Amino acid sequence: MSVLETRNIVKTYPGTIALNDVSVSFESGKVHALVGKNGSGKSTLVKIFSGAIEPTRGEILIDGVRMNFSDPRDAFAKGIATVYQELSLVPGLTVAENILIGRLPMRGRFVDWKKTFAIADELLKEMNVDIPPDEVVYNLSVWQCQMVEIVKAMSFRPKVLQLDEPTSALAQHEIQALFKMIRELKKKDVVIIYVTHRLHELWQIADTCTVLRDGCLIGTIPMQEATHKDIIKMMFGDVEIHTRPHDLKVEDDVVLEVKDLTRKNKFENISFRLKKGEILGIAGMLGSGRTELLKSIFGADPFDSGEIYINGQRIFSPSPVKMKKAGLALTSEDRKHEGLNQIASIKDNLCIASLDLIAKGAFIQKHRENEFAQRQVNELNIKVSDIRDSVSSLSGGNQQKVVVGNWLNTNPKVIFFDEPSRGIDVKAKQQIFQIIWEQSRKGVSSIMVSSELEELLEVCHRILIMREGRIVGEIKPEEVKIEELYSLCMGGEKN
Amino acid sequence: MKTNELGLNTNKLNTNKLNRSKLNIKKITNKYMLEIILLSIVIIMTFTSRGFFTTANLLNILRNMSLQGVIAFGMTMVIIAGEIDLSIGSTVALSGVIIALTTGRLEKAGIMPMEQGVWIGILLAFIAAGLFGLFNGFLLTKFKMPSFIITLAMLNALYGLAAVLSKGFPVTTLPKWYDVFGAGQVFGVIPVPAIILLAVFAIVFIVMTYTKFGRSVYAVGGNPEAARLSGINVKFVKIVCLVVVQLCAALSGLLVSSQVMSGAFSFGRGWEMTAISSAIIGGASLSGGIGKVWGTLVGLIILGVINNSMTLLGVDEYVQYIVRGLLILIAVLINTIQTQKKD
Numbered sequence: 001m002s003v004l005e006t007r008n009i010v011k012t013y014p015g016t017i018a019l020n021d022v023s024v025s026f027e028s029g030k031v032h033a034l035v036g037k038n039g040s041g042k043s044t045l046v047k048i049f050s051g052a053i054e055p056t057r058g059e060i061l062i063d064g065v066r067m068n069f070s071d072p073r074d075a076f077a078k079g080i081a082t083v084y085q086e087l088s089l090v091p092g093l094t095v096a097e098n099i100l101i102g103r104l105p106m107r108g109r110f111v112d113w114k115k116t117f118a119i120a121d122e123l124l125k126e127m128n129v130d131i132p133p134d135e136v137v138y139n140l141s142v143w144q145c146q147m148v149e150i151v152k153a154m155s156f157r158p159k160v161l162q163l164d165e166p167t168s169a170l171a172q173h174e175i176q177a178l179f180k181m182i183r184e185l186k187k188k189d190v191v192i193i194y195v196t197h198r199l200h201e202l203w204q205i206a207d208t209c210t211v212l213r214d215g216c217l218i219g220t221i222p223m224q225e226a227t228h229k230d231i232i233k234m235m236f237g238d239v240e241i242h243t244r245p246h247d248l249k250v251e252d253d254v255v256l257e258v259k260d261l262t263r264k265n266k267f268e269n270i271s272f273r274l275k276k277g278e279i280l281g282i283a284g285m286l287g288s289g290r291t292e293l294l295k296s297i298f299g300a301d302p303f304d305s306g307e308i309y310i311n312g313q314r315i316f317s318p319s320p321v322k323m324k325k326a327g328l329a330l331t332s333e334d335r336k337h338e339g340l341n342q343i344a345s346i347k348d349n350l351c352i353a354s355l356d357l358i359a360k361g362a363f364i365q366k367h368r369e370n371e372f373a374q375r376q377v378n379e380l381n382i383k384v385s386d387i388r389d390s391v392s393s394l395s396g397g398n399q400q401k402v403v404v405g406n407w408l409n410t411n412p413k414v415i416f417f418d419e420p421s422r423g424i425d426v427k428a429k430q431q432i433f434q435i436i437w438e439q440s441r442k443g444v445s446s447i448m449v450s451s452e453l454e455e456l457l458e459v460c461h462r463i464l465i466m467r468e469g470r471i472v473g474e475i476k477p478e479e480v481k482i483e484e485l486y487s488l489c490m491g492g493e494k495n
Numbered sequence: 496m497k498t499n500e501l502g503l504n505t506n507k508l509n510t511n512k513l514n515r516s517k518l519n520i521k522k523i524t525n526k527y528m529l530e531i532i533l534l535s536i537v538i539i540m541t542f543t544s545r546g547f548f549t550t551a552n553l554l555n556i557l558r559n560m561s562l563q564g565v566i567a568f569g570m571t572m573v574i575i576a577g578e579i580d581l582s583i584g585s586t587v588a589l590s591g592v593i594i595a596l597t598t599g600r601l602e603k604a605g606i607m608p609m610e611q612g613v614w615i616g617i618l619l620a621f622i623a624a625g626l627f628g629l630f631n632g633f634l635l636t637k638f639k640m641p642s643f644i645i646t647l648a649m650l651n652a653l654y655g656l657a658a659v660l661s662k663g664f665p666v667t668t669l670p671k672w673y674d675v676f677g678a679g680q681v682f683g684v685i686p687v688p689a690i691i692l693l694a695v696f697a698i699v700f701i702v703m704t705y706t707k708f709g710r711s712v713y714a715v716g717g718n719p720e721a722a723r724l725s726g727i728n729v730k731f732v733k734i735v736c737l738v739v740v741q742l743c744a745a746l747s748g749l750l751v752s753s754q755v756m757s758g759a760f761s762f763g764r765g766w767e768m769t770a771i772s773s774a775i776i777g778g779a780s781l782s783g784g785i786g787k788v789w790g791t792l793v794g795l796i797i798l799g800v801i802n803n804s805m806t807l808l809g810v811d812e813y814v815q816y817i818v819r820g821l822l823i824l825i826a827v828l829i830n831t832i833q834t835q836k837k838d
Contacts, residue, residue: 300724324726338724341717343784352714353725359707406725 051075096120261306281460327413376405397428561688569743577783585653587763590748595758599668624745632734677754717784
């Protein structure tokens with residue numbers, strides 16, 4: 001029996017408090033769920049346990065002994081193992097090598113392979129994991145890698161095992177296999193901390209649920225006593241939802257229509273209509289197929305069946321080139337890797353999508369290029385000292401504005417905003433929303449995807465709810481509370 | 496007191512000004528580092544070797560550089576697009592062989608005298624090179640094979656093809672006038688290859704600096720996914736670059752075969768090195784998205800001048816290889832350090 005405990009943990013960053021006076025304790029032999037919406041502080045707490053960050057104040061105790069972790073290796077040595085969302089296995093090595101990496105059994109100066117496989121085999125069997133130790137990790141699927149990670153972590157006989165969003169990349173039957181393994185783990189006298197955003201899983205796997213909101217500990221309840229509604233209420237509290245400006249109008253013309261769009265294993269039979277000036281939200285959890293849907297409509301990813309109409313015209317085999325011509329725009333959720341050319345200037349990044357409009361024939365017109373870049377800098381209020389500076393010198397919010405500006409330069413009719421507020425501060429968020437509304441006033445329609453449901457309620461005219469690749473409902477922001485929307489996205493009952 | 500304060504103030508102002516001008520000098524030296532290096536070498540050589548700064552020698556440098564140099568500009572495009580072509584040396588050889596063989600066969604068959612037949616040969620050489628570029632581009636974009644491997648394989652395959660076609664011997668069936676490309680002179684002094692080199696430079700410079708396509712190449716090399724999602728046809732851009740570098744190699748093959756008046760499979764060996772080093776010395780980044788056509792020209796001249804200087808100074812031929820190799824390492828090192836500083 002061991003206990004992991006925190007006393008009055010505080011973590012502050014310049015300008016924000018990530019954790020505020022959190023005192024909580026977790027005992028071994030149970031799965032303790034740690035939940036909270038984005039920015040609630042749950043990842044911060046996990047990182048403090050794993051030694052990745054140090055608390056500003058407060059203490060951590062294992063079995064009543066005060067701990068001071070200087071780095072992750074230190075935390076690991078003292079019995080806290082963490083399996084992260086991003087897996088850390090080496091794809092080219094075997095399962096056995098991955099489990100025993102850094103401590104392979106030796107025979108003189110050489111690796112004792114026989115012993116290596118024997119030890120790994122034993123560890124795998126102990127956890128009832130049916131993966132051959134000589135299999136190369138490259139050939140394993142994500143959930144199998146997940147299991148190997150857990151076996152590896154458990155082989156150090158830790159007192160605490162942290163699992164950070166282990167199911168986010170898994171399919172239903174894979175989740176069940178993983179759960180089976182986790183239930184086995186409970187017998188091993190280890191404190192299991194389970195971080196997730198999939199609430200409905202909690203009743204299957206967790207014994208207690210600890211809720212954080214805005215850095216504060218709201219409480220811990222045993223799962224048997226908890227209802228869906230309780231947990232959601234703890235997560236959200238009483239949030240004030242802002243409403244969109246009243247002058248935004250939706251006209252009757254349908255600008256974009258999608259009929260029965262299907263991409264296998266990503267989304268199925270998606271149909272909707274988008275009207276002129278309308279801002280349509282798509283709500284759903286990570287992995288519900290929102291981003292994939294936008295990308296397929298935009299022609300960046302393929303789809304298997306279905307039809308897409310722009311202004312009543314069917315578009316056959318779409319590609320980004322074609323869709324841009326037809327008046328579509330897409331600002332990617334991944335600014336860094338998909339949105340911007342980080343080594344190029346702000347000006348170049350503002351003019352990449354609109355080269356056709358800037359050039360006369362094959363040649364770039366320099367004055368137009370400057371005009372185009374300057375226009376967006378002024379209209380979107382992008383803070384720059386010189387538009388020839390590298391775009392990577394800008395803050396997240398300003399980079400996001402550059403991504404949007406790049407597309408506004410193409411004079412689009414429909415803009416897809418995929419997680420437009422990710423990684424930017426509150427003020428910049430509001431500015432991005434203003435931009436979306438301003439486009440609506442100009443008759444430009446938008447589709448907005450966001451994990452922050454309150455943002456959708458604030459910005460959109462109408463919200464589609466997506467779950468496991470399907471549209472399962474449609475709501476108007478005026479008619480629904482945030483908790484209800486959250487339940488709808490999670491797939492829990494409405495009450 | 497007053498004057499004292501005033502004096503202090505002006506002093507401060509002065510130091511400010513000094514700082515600013517210092518900064519400017521640093522900026523300028525950074526910006527024109529290549530040009531400064533080139534100038535320094537030229538000045539040093541002018542004083543150390545009497546034969547260096549003579550019209551004859553300078554023209555000689557120009558002529559020697561031109562043959563390999565035309566490829567460097569196509570290579571710069573490919574590198575900016577984030578790819579590489581290692582096969583060009585073999586294309587140089589194969590082009591010469593194709594031109595000479597076609598000319599000879601056409602005459603032998605009585606279809607066309609060599610004087611005209613050579614044009615068909617030249618046309619065929621360029622078509623072949625274009626097809627190689629398309630083929631490389633096809634493998635790259637369709638199967639996502641790395642261009643490094645594709646073109647490394649092609650380097651060997653085309654070398655073998657040139658040897659097989661020429662049966663291992665130089666093919667000399669070329670009309671007399673053909674030497675005008677490689678050995679001709681305009682106004683009796685300026686070598687024709689130098690003019691061709693400058694023409695290729697000018698075209699690539701204009702394309703990369705002033706056209707839509709040029710911008711696309713930078714965008715594709717800088718971040719292919721961002722470019723694709725911005726509605727740029729990434730595959731098309733990459734294929735065009737790979738075709739252009741092959742056409743440049745065919746042009747180089749034309750110049751060499753004209754200068755030597757024969758086509759042989761041994762031409763162009765290792766020339767990819769010159770093309771790639773010029774681009775890299777000129778500031779191009781092998782990870783794509785960064786590079787300047789002007790820089791490549793300066794890089795090319797630096798290489799040419801260093802080669803020539805070493806020969807004039809009587810440096811052993813094999814030692815020259817060592818120097819060239821180290822030169823590239825230093826160039827890349829400087830580039831890497833500079834980009835790391837930026838981050």
